[in-house]
Amino acid sequence: SAVISQKPSRDICQRGTSLTIQCQVDSQVTMMFWYRQQPGQSLTLIATANQGSEATYESGFVIDKFPISRPNLTFSTLTVSNMSPEDSSIYLCSVVLGGLETQYFGPGTRLLVL
């Protein structure tokens, strides 16, 4: 398995500001993903973070709103830009080890936008 950490674990932000979430993995991984989750609900994939190239975004998510960096094989950041209360959610990163069948998640970042 992999040990995945996220920073911050939670934050309360004002609308119009931006927050950058960090995801650190204890081993080199090829694939990393960013998800959004409303409490008690399922996960929605935001994008795939590709090392050395631009992230691949899912329908409904755009780079201007959720810019992603992937400078190396153990680290990625997701920025939530120009936040509104609708962005209040849990943001999770995940990594793939040994194939898509094995995906591990970070503990999540709980964001509240006022």
Place this chain on the structure above:
Amino acid sequence: TQLLEQSPQFLSIQEGENLTVYCNSSSVFSSLQWYRQEPGEGPVLLVTVVTGGEVKKLKRLTFQFGDARKDSSLHITAAQPGDTGLYLCAGGDGNKLVFGAGTILRVKS
């Protein structure tokens, strides 16, 4: 886009009871995974099934993958309060996972 329908959405049972959660699709998946998530934490992988008809057991949890690899079930025997959480199924769809809507399980002592 492949879709996974998960049922029931919510389940509240007494300690010691049995339960089954279902995950169904009209599409074939290369693999299917089950996760459990507790409040304040990320989802934790319970099991991955890849072969049609496969059955895997994890203590009191039994996971089954349908013969056609379109559906799966999770059966919990003699549920305990520690089983409380959000259960998610996820199917392999090319280079990403498709998640079901989730089942919130509450086991009362």
